[in-house]
Amino acid sequence: MATTSIADKLAKLEKKIAKREKAIADETKELDKDRAEYNKLYIMFLSDKYKLSGKELFSAIEREHEQLEKLREGEQSDDDADSTSTVGDTAVRHGSFPRNNMSEGALNE
Numbered sequence: 001m002a003t004t005s006i007a008d009k010l011a012k013l014e015k016k017i018a019k020r021e022k023a024i025a026d027e028t029k030e031l032d033k034d035r036a037e038y039n040k041l042y043i044m045f046l047s048d049k050y051k052l053s054g055k056e057l058f059s060a061i062e063r064e065h066e067q068l069e070k071l072r073e074g075e076q077s078d079d080d081a082d083s084t085s086t087v088g089d090t091a092v093r094h095g096s097f098p099r100n101n102m103s104e105g106a107l108n109e
Contacts, residue, residue: 047057
């Protein structure tokens with residue numbers, strides 16, 4: 001009889017876990033959509049603010065990403081020593097670009 005009780009509890013817990021996993025998956029999907037929309041709008045904002053478009057904007061974002069990777073590796077960026085910077089370079093150096101989920105595909109949307 002104790003075995004039946006344990007089996008029932010296991011079945012209930014399995015259903016509860018499955019329900020929670022589905023809820024988490026749905027929330028994750030919604031979060032990913034919100035992040036994609038945020039990135040798209042932020043790129044549009046930066047494009048307007050710094051008067052950059054297309055490849056110029058993408059290049060500025062790539063430079064920022066490369067500089068971030070160098071900082072993570074403990075290296076000093078070559079951009080810091082460069083005296084001929086543009087507005088985009090300045091924005092990159094001061095971290096004005098978002099750092100999450102950026103891709104060239106987001107620029108084309």
